[in-house]
Amino acid sequence: MSPLRRTPVADRPLSCGEVGKVLQRYLDGHVDELTAEKVAEHLEDCRRCGLELTVYTEIKASLARQSPEIPETALDRLRRFGEQLIDRSPEPEPLDGPPDTEPD
């Protein structure tokens, strides 16, 4: 559900309070199109909310920089492990395979 659906927002600008409630979801791309448009509209004119968005954007970017490096050797081993699971599985029976050996 749209976070702003309870109030008729289509025809009026959003208040700072309304923007504050959805700002983090907006940052994460988890708001609907109408909400995103209204927030972007508000941010064009409101320095205070714009600064708030900058703060959260920088926090998110800083956290992304803390992503631990994935060890390539571990990744390679796991990919080989997955491939071996496939290789080890029994061969499927060919469609027009061996003659029926069931006893009569």
Added chain:
Amino acid sequence: MLTDDEAFERHVLPEVEVMLRVAMSLTRNTADAEDLVQDTMIRAYGAIGRFDGRHPRAWLLTILRNANINRHRRRRPELIRDADRADRLLESETPHASAEDVVVGETFDATVQSALDHLPDRFRRVVELVDIDGLGYQEAADVLGVPIGTVMSRLHRARQRIRTRLAAAGLVPGKH
């Protein structure tokens, strides 16, 4: 119609890196993470015939979560992230933001890391999955086994706490 092997190759193998990243967040240890992903792949291989092919990442992350719950190995306490380094950096003098500045740099990152390390586990895990590992809200909810609303609430409150620490350190303006 795909064979089980083809389905595994198409839906599971491309997600190995995401699974390893999430497993590292959950176990905080590369060896344990690798074991967990292997376990997940074995379970996924056994269940691939019943998988409908929709949202493979969500399906795999749910399997990974269940595999993690069933693991009895005690998690070792070494942290992947260097909290000591963060604390050392924080001991140095901190620049102060003016009313409309955001001071981004090594101290900013160290403060964020320190704030993250001090969050309650239930908040920290959501931040790690979404902001560090790059999962969406629903994917994080699948890993944690909680409703998506809980993920949003915890994530937003966690970031607010990090923001408060940054403001206290003079790196971002205080909230109006």
